[in-house]
Ligand code: PEP
């Protein structure tokens with residue numbers, strides 16, 4: 071039987087082996103392969119990690135043996151030897167999953183140091199202080215990651231020493247001081263972990279590999295995977311690599327850089343560098359680093375070499391890279407490269423620029439931008455004309471602006487966020503453990519850390535505003551307030567942050583709507599060229615319609631006329647109509663509504679001149695327009711108590727009676743949709759008349775309009791036939807009255823399972839179908855759309871009974887199958903049947919992809935999601951070409 075290969079030297083791998091070697095391992099191999107300066111090392115595969123779990127947390131047979139053979143090769147390459155007292159090899163042990171999970175899993179540096187090798191390192195480098203500093207860092211990191219001892223325990227020792235000796239910075243602690251710190255550390259290990267710090271370097275290595283495997287299942291990694299929909303069974307690889315030392319003096323250092331600006335996409339080297347430091351100092355955001363341009367002044371040759379390496383990597387990978395590197399005594403070492411996380415704005419600019427630079431094709435550019443992410447570009451910014459009470463300025467780490475109550479704790483941010491409060495999470499620095507709080511916060515503000523710190527990376531990924539490294543704010547350790555100079559900002563006070571400028575502002579600020587960049591427009595034009603499916607908007611007002619057009623909507627796929635009934639000046643008349651006891655009385659109220667509705671339709675059709683507008687006749691249960699019974703009961707009781715007994719009381723009483731009469735146990739399955747039109751044809755007739763009279767007026771003005779009259783909640787062709795007949799009758803009346811003829815269509819929402827099953831009968835009566843997937847989801851799954859999301863869907867998601875919330879992401883298997891059935895049956899009798907979707911799913915990228923695949927003519931979504939749908943539709947067309 072062939073032996074499974076669990077260990078690959080960097081020379082043996084390449085970039086396309088990510089699932090086996092993890093992203094970091096595959097790219098280290100690739101960089102080695104193309105001749106970049108990478109310290110030698112090897113990768114233990116994700117298969118080994120999976121096997122480790124399968125075996126009940128045991129290393130698979132031969133894995134360690136092979137790792138030690140690979141270690142021998144690294145020893146040969148470096149001329150050093152692991153555990154050697156004179157010339158010790160030190161290694162880093164790092165995690166690396168197939169899909170990047172920045173900061174979520176563990177890393178250990180300087181492994182291989184013990185009481186003996188530390189002396190060897192000291193004499194080898196001629197720098198005792200350096201060797202001791204490495205050792206104390208190693209003990210701290212190892213004990214934290216492997217033995218689970220809190221960092222703070224060790225930090226306190228350092229702080230105590232500095233205080234006692236009047237020092238400010240760690241690097242001021244002399245060698246002797248470090249020796250006493252190390253001695254104290256070792257005592258702490260025994261006290262906290264009940265065992266000695268391991269002196270056997272091979273034991274250290276085994277324990278570290280085990281710890282990295284286990285970090286795959288630490289809490290923050292699990293949360294991150296859930297949030298990013300990363301499967302739990304991928305496992306992490308482990309990279310063991312010879313150390314390069316960034317902490318060997320002023321000609322050494324460590325940095326993180328992006329080949330382009332990850333916030334704006336600008337083509338410029340962008341990053342940060344810390345002189346005389348090790349990698350974790352930058353990534354953890356503990357010290358605020360200097361911009362990479364400083365490297366140009368300090369180590370010009372290294373900078374020159376580094377810029378060349380960046381260019382090589384960009385053209386090799388044909389994408390913006392996020393790079394970690396170390397300089398050891400003036401020599402550059404590459405420690406990582408990966409495709410860089412970027413804001414939506416940067417993603418668009420980089421993609422469009424790379425097409426223009428000839429690096430990628432338009433199709434590739436379309437796929438480079440996450441359609442979900444571009445939502446953030448369509449979000450609000452602070453109005454530049456506003457007077458701002460700027461109290462501090464930090465680094466502009468993730469664009470967008472947000473206001474909210476100050477909270478200092480991730481758990482509290484999560485709790486308040488869940489209760490619907492808007493909060494800004496304020497932390498000295500965030501750690502990956504804060505991720506659940508960041509998810510629920512409007513934005514993040516930190517007092518320390520750089521643009522590549524955890525807070526910044528995570529917030530950018532989520533499209534949340536973030537200001538970091540705002541050193542002017544001092545957070546009190548109890549987490550009740552922060553101060554800026556003399557000013558005190560307490561927990562619960564409102565602040566605003568601007569992630570584009572770094573401003574921290576006291577109080578709420580006015581925001582403005584975003585505009586689209588030239589590159590964004592270009593990308594969307596390319597999207598329009600390739601997409602096969604139309605994009606319309608759901609809009610109920612001329613303003614929304616105009617906004618939708620601006621965002622590229624090709625018509626209105628759903629105008630919900632009930633929203634027009636809710637307006638303050640309409641409601642009393644609508645109530646009069648509902649309360650009418652006779653048809654006569656109802657017609658009187660409807661006559662008052664007619665001119666108003668006509669005006670509504672005139673406005674909206676005009677705003678969409680030349681484009682189709684689907685106008686849906688009244689849909690919701692009538693009691694939605696009436697006051698609640700409890701409210702009325704209280705009012706009546708109060709009037710009674712006051713001894714009031716007049717016409718107003720009588721009116722309230724009759725209103726209450728009507729409210730009771732209209733009350734339903736399941737209003738969503740009750741007297742709504744076309745059932746209203748069937749019981750009160752005069753309502754639908756009034757609406758049809760209003761539409762047609764508006765059309766006539768616009769025709770007279772020479773404006774081209776394409777109205778589509780839509781009947782909701784149809785379950786049988788008979789309903790549609792009956793109501794279509796009413797609509798056509800009204801058309802004939804209006805035509806006779808005005809002498810003007812015009813084109814229009816009559817169609818139906820498909821939002822009940824029965825409608826899908828009998829779609830061929832319904833199609834015989836319909837010019838178009840529009841899937842109302844909100845109701846279709848509700849009725850197919852039997853999940854109330856009003857309650858399910860708040861009550862049990864989160865638990866279903868938690869227990870993985872559902873992959874996604876079916877009201878957000880279309881349930882392809884259930885709802886989707888019904889749609890496919892309806893399309894096939896519908897088109898079998900009416901090949902020209904126009905079919906769209908107007909449920910919430912119409913603006914959700916994976917649902918749009920499905921709509922493309924099943925051959926819909928268009929999707930319709932809220933105006934702000936129109937660009938998202940345009941891009942998602944184009945991506946679907948690139949991935950799944952159809953005739
Ligand atoms: C739907 O049910 O999907 C739909 C678009 O209609 P509404 O949300 O108004 O019920």
Ligand code: MG
Nearest residue numbers: 821842844845
């Ligand atoms: Mg509906």
